[in-house]
Amino acid sequence: MAKRILTLNQISVLGLERFPRDTYEIASEFAHPDAILLRSHKLQATDIPDTVLGIARAGAGVNNIPVDECTRRGIPVFNTPGANANAVKELVAAGLLLGSRGIIEGNDYVDTLAGMDDKAELNRTLEAQKKQFKGSELYGKRLGVVGLGAIGSLVAEMALTLGMEVMGYDPALSVDAAWRLPSEVRKADTLSALFSRCDYISLHLPVLDTTRNLINAELFGVMPRHACLLNFARQEIIDEAALVEALDKKQLRKYIADFPTPALIGRKDVILTPHIGASTDEAEDNCAVMAVEQLRDFLENGNIRNAVNFPTLQLERVGGCRLAVTNTNVPKILGSVLALLADQNINVIDMLNKSRDEVAYNLIDIDTTPPDELLQHMRQLDGVTSVRLIGDCS
Numbered sequence: 001m002a003k004r005i006l007t008l009n010q011i012s013v014l015g016l017e018r019f020p021r022d023t024y025e026i027a028s029e030f031a032h033p034d035a036i037l038l039r040s041h042k043l044q045a046t047d048i049p050d051t052v053l054g055i056a057r058a059g060a061g062v063n064n065i066p067v068d069e070c071t072r073r074g075i076p077v078f079n080t081p082g083a084n085a086n087a088v089k090e091l092v093a094a095g096l097l098l099g100s101r102g103i104i105e106g107n108d109y110v111d112t113l114a115g116m117d118d119k120a121e122l123n124r125t126l127e128a129q130k131k132q133f134k135g136s137e138l139y140g141k142r143l144g145v146v147g148l149g150a151i152g153s154l155v156a157e158m159a160l161t162l163g164m165e166v167m168g169y170d171p172a173l174s175v176d177a178a179w180r181l182p183s184e185v186r187k188a189d190t191l192s193a194l195f196s197r198c199d200y201i202s203l204h205l206p207v208l209d210t211t212r213n214l215i216n217a218e219l220f221g222v223m224p225r226h227a228c229l230l231n232f233a234r235q236e237i238i239d240e241a242a243l244v245e246a247l248d249k250k251q252l253r254k255y256i257a258d259f260p261t262p263a264l265i266g267r268k269d270v271i272l273t274p275h276i277g278a279s280t281d282e283a284e285d286n287c288a289v290m291a292v293e294q295l296r297d298f299l300e301n302g303n304i305r306n307a308v309n310f311p312t313l314q315l316e317r318v319g320g321c322r323l324a325v326t327n328t329n330v331p332k333i334l335g336s337v338l339a340l341l342a343d344q345n346i347n348v349i350d351m352l353n354k355s356r357d358e359v360a361y362n363l364i365d366i367d368t369t370p371p372d373e374l375l376q377h378m379r380q381l382d383g384v385t386s387v388r389l390i391g392d393c394s
């Protein structure tokens with residue numbers, strides 16, 4: 001039977017074409033989908049049917065998905081790290097330029113001159129008024145980057161090429177990300193040190209329980225008054241009341257962000273774009289292709305790459321059929337699963353088991369198709385969250 005993929009946002013065709021039409025059905029409405037593919041759609045736990053095996057986010061942030069509930073139900077949530085990083089980096093470059101030069105104000109002013117048909121008079125007026133729109137250069141200024149992952153590291157590199165100094169803060173920096181980082185990036189030990197020393201600050205961290213409202217009144221209080229804050233990460237990272245108060249008190253010069261809210265729209269000291277950080281042809285294609293490939297590998301082989309709540313695990317297919325078993329990460333459960341197979345004289349050909357936090361995940365290749373009763377029995381074992389048979393041994 002064809003696998004059913006429920007799409008909850010518009011997904012690039014280049015990605016969707018990677019689902020073979022003879023083995024997959026794709027639609028934006030399905031009562032019993034095998035998997036969900038989405039972008040920013042806010043997914044409620046109650047909207048995830050029991051048939052769903054995996055969820056793929058074509059993008060980086062997964063705060064629109066109830067990840068804890070998925071983990072509880074044994075559903076891996078995939079994302080596409082780095083696939084849209086260049087698109088965001090380029091918008092941040094634009095944000096830095098909009099924050100340093102009177103581009104928007106100048107453009108708005110020029111629009112007011114529509115209808116002035118005398119070219120000489122137009123030029124005289126422009127030359128007389130342009131001093132209002134003077135800016136300052138980025139060269140030599142200091143950029144603080146909060147979060148030095150896929151996007152933050154590219155932003156740091158881009159700012160260095162503009163001649164800026166770069167300071168970074170990331171207490172959870174992975175070893176791989178540290179290797180990617182240009183050596184010129186100076187480390188800030190605290191957020192407060194970074195906020196107090198930078199002319200521009202750009203946020204590139206995920207929204208988590210620990211980062212919600214992280215940027216608060218205390219940090220706005222130490223910022224230089226000429227500083228500019230860029231937020232192309234998520235609005236929830238900023239304490240909005242504190243931001244509005246800081247703008248009112250002129251504790252920061254400008255806020256440039258991808259997340260409009262009623263309190264911010266229309267302010268002269270705020271520049272807002274409608275969440276278009278990843279809205280390029282290239283990023284949409286990259287994210288969709290990566291999400292689809294990861295989802296297919298999971299549905300067809302049980303392999304897991306780039307899940308935010310499951311361990312990474314890939315086992316080459318060597319024939320036979322495969323059991324994908326998820327359980328809580330406590331002793332003896334795997335032993336009970338294997339004992340059930342041994343009781344039925346089912347031989348294990350190959351096996352891989354890994355854990356991440358409270359989740360343990362096992363791929364077990366066997367040489368005989370197990371009877372349905374055995375799978376039911378396995379599902380009822382204490383601590384087993386899900387059991388899936390992939391393929392057929394016959």
Ligand SMILES: NC(=O)c1ccc[n+]([C@@H]2O[C@H](COP(=O)([O-])OP(=O)(O)OC[C@H]3O[C@@H](n4cnc5c(N)ncnc54)[C@H](O)[C@@H]3O)[C@@H](O)[C@H]2O)c1
Nearest residue numbers: 060061147148149150151170172173204205206233277278
């Ligand atoms: N505007 C957009 O359209 C758009 C597009 C892509 C991503 N994003 C947002 O940007 C975020 C980052 O994306 P990415 O691809 O760089 O992710 P990433 O996972 O590669 O990098 C995130 C970095 O943040 C760091 N971090 C975690 N907690 C931190 C903290 N308390 N302080 C400082 N750093 C911390 C992590 O260690 C990691 O290095 C995403 O989670 C998403 O919310 C927005």
Ligand SMILES: O=C(O)CC[C@@H](O)C(=O)O
Nearest residue numbers: 039040059060061278279
């Ligand atoms: O899908 C999008 O347009 C936004 C994606 C972005 O917010 C992300 O977290 O990757």
